Amino acid sequence: MTSPRTAGTAPRSVLTRARVLESAVALADREGLGALTMRSLARELGIEAMSLYHHVANKEDLLDGVVDVVAAEIQDAVAQLDPLSDGAPRSAWKPAMRRQILTARAVLLRHPWASTVLETRKNFSLPVIRYYDSLIGLMRRGGFSYDLVHHAMHALGSRALGFSQELFEPDGATAGSAAGGGTKEGADDAATAMLRQMAEQVPHMVEMMAAVSHEDGTGSTLGWCDDQTEFEFGLDIILDGLDRMAERERR
Amino acid sequence: MTSPRTAGTAPRSVLTRARVLESAVALADREGLGALTMRSLARELGIEAMSLYHHVANKEDLLDGVVDVVAAEIQDAVAQLDPLSDGAPRSAWKPAMRRQILTARAVLLRHPWASTVLETRKNFSLPVIRYYDSLIGLMRRGGFSYDLVHHAMHALGSRALGFSQELFEPDGATAGSAAGGGTKEGADDAATAMLRQMAEQVPHMVEMMAAVSHEDGTGSTLGWCDDQTEFEFGLDIILDGLDRMAERERR
DNA sequence: GACGTGAGCCTTACGTCGTAAGGTAGGACC
DNA sequence: GGTCCTACCTTACGACGTAAGGCTCACGTC
Known part of the structure; x- marks a missing residue:
């Protein structure tokens, strides 16, 4: 009488870490980051707050996981782009990178709270690092030394992921x-x-x-101010500057 | 018997908004932003938490005020720099701006928590806007159109104040x-x-x-990674890019 | 079938936070 | 001397994250 969820040898529960994280993303999308508390997330899932701790270690871990979900979404979107063909000229790195970053941005715009969370993470998760890795790969295709690549990543900062903190x-x-x-x-x-x-x-x-x-x-x-225009303006300044440096390096 | 603080017509209290904000900055410097709570700040000042509400409207207002203090410190530091002489060439805008931004950065490095607070402010206080105003003035001296100045401020983003969120x-x-x-x-x-x-x-x-x-x-x-080196690298890319654009605009 | 085991969920409770509401003492002013 | 205002305090509420421990099943083993 106590509501068996399914018959037979079904698992006792259908709640998994993945489902918890998905719900957390949906909740943050709908009601903002402030509304993402252990209690409200549990309510969303029809369980009690403490039960969440069977699927995430604590709130930090929950936020880590939520970042992973968004990063995976970015990866998916980037993977749909046309890859750089083998015969592409060196200069092709720049439009390719531009496209990839703007694609990442499009995903982040769907989750406006995500950049805030991203900034507070200490250890980057594999999905995020993998995204960076692909950017590094593009620059190597463009003939960058590893040293220049390294500086470039710092120069881009959060812009590499598609956001920049606007102080206006x-x-x-x-x-x-x-x-x-x-x-x-x-x-x-x-x-x-x-x-x-x-x-x-x-x-x-x-x-x-x-x-x-x-x-x-x-x-x-x-x-x-048109956010998108301003973002692209800043991005292009940096990409152009890097391009010039790579050229100088090659000579 | 109840501890008159001073004799005669002295004010009942020596606690002012300014002193509250100063204490808040000191507390955050010493123990981090997380330790800056109404209760701990009150303890620091030898009063009760609720008494703080006579000097600040609420915690947001406290943080606004704390930003003001740091911004004033930046203004002070910037004011000590040699001003651009009247006969300086147009190109002088760039080193002057570089110096000013690195000066602001030096102040922010003394208050590592400040950038986090800065990012969460919605309405910028006069001290911060004044700092921006001086940057705008420098670019105008460099011959920038207002349109380019506007783009430039967005492109710099938080870098204008001396920090950039590092994702590594x-x-x-x-x-x-x-x-x-x-x-x-x-x-x-x-x-x-x-x-x-x-x-x-x-x-x-x-x-x-x-x-x-x-x-x-x-x-x-x-x-x-050397933070300072990487910051300057990114800053120079943007300043160089802007310089080139201003030149193009002039022709 | 009986029985231990462990996973998944719940209940209760603690200490923290920001702050609403209201009390009290003493200086300033009529 | 009465009235008011200001600066302080006390108490209390409803969030929050989470520690500790209890219940209830599905399972493996005999």
Whole structure:
């Protein structure tokens, strides 16, 4: 009478580490990283919090596992790309790497919380390292010395995985949680007012925002940055710089 | 009898927001960001946790304030640098910006926890914006259009403030908290063993680490990255790229 | 069939956190 | 001298991660 899940020799439970991690990713996608607690994850799975500890060692291990899931997703996406043909010229490394990084980025954009978790990991899991390995391989195909490859990986930093921490808040420089009413327009007005108020303090900043936001026709400060464009801009600077260095190295 | 702090018309208390924030910075410096809780900060100041709420609105506000303190420290350090002379050539923007960013970095290295806090702030405080403003000013002196300046700020990202998230763990790729005994040598051995074990899985990575670590004479995988060198390498790539773009823009 | 074993799940409880609510003492001002 | 404000305190609540231990089955072995 106590709800046998299946008949016959079925395993007592269908809960596995993989299913726990999948649920954790889904929960974070749906309600944000803050909502990913042992209790809420357990509720999601219809069990008690402590039962999770049979499948993950502790919360750190859970987060490690969740990173693995996302990294595997990245690997899958990258694997679908056309591989570099054997006869490709040396210069082919650059567009190939660009494509691979933007593919990784596309996956991370589906899991906006993932970059935060990624940054806090101490030991990188095999899936992540494997992704790096493929980038290193591309650069070697481009004729990089290992030394240059090493510097390159540091120079790319998190950009190699498809994200970069933006120090401007991308969607709206809301001026505190004060007036404005929470609407986007309200936040915009508040931000504009705040900027005007500190025009003497930060003249260049104010002028830059005015110049750039007028460019697209809207007088709004909101939505004046296109994340994707800015990411590609920064990425291309680095790739171009590396390309030049590899050329110099070859001579 | 209840310990009058001073005689006469002295203020009832000597505790101010500034002193609270100073203490918070000191505590984080000494014991890490994790140790910065309302209770421990209060203990540090000889008061109760709830009394802190008379000087900061809540913990977020405390962290905002702590960022302000660090940003002010950066501003102070930057202010000590020789300003760009009026007759300096356009090209002077680059070394000036490099110097300013490395100065900011030196301050952040004294507060290793600060970059983590910085990344989680939503609204930038005046001190931080002022620092950015000075960078924008330098690029304008270099002849940048506002549009290019804007892209440049995104491209620099956190590097503008002197840090970049390293996705390799800088000090030792400790292979989990398993065997090794906690000593540096132990961790090194464990990392090396782990790498050897996955040599077929990530051949390029293994070879790169071997090549680079042999270069400095030691056969160790530990300490094979010099943070400062790598930071400057990445910074220079971006600055050089921007310089080239500014030149192209001028023609 | 009886019986130990261990995996999977549960219950209870502890110590931590941020902070809401409300109390109290003493200086400032009318 | 009454009133108020400010800076402090006490108590308490509902999160959180997780240590410790108990129950219930499916299984292997005899």
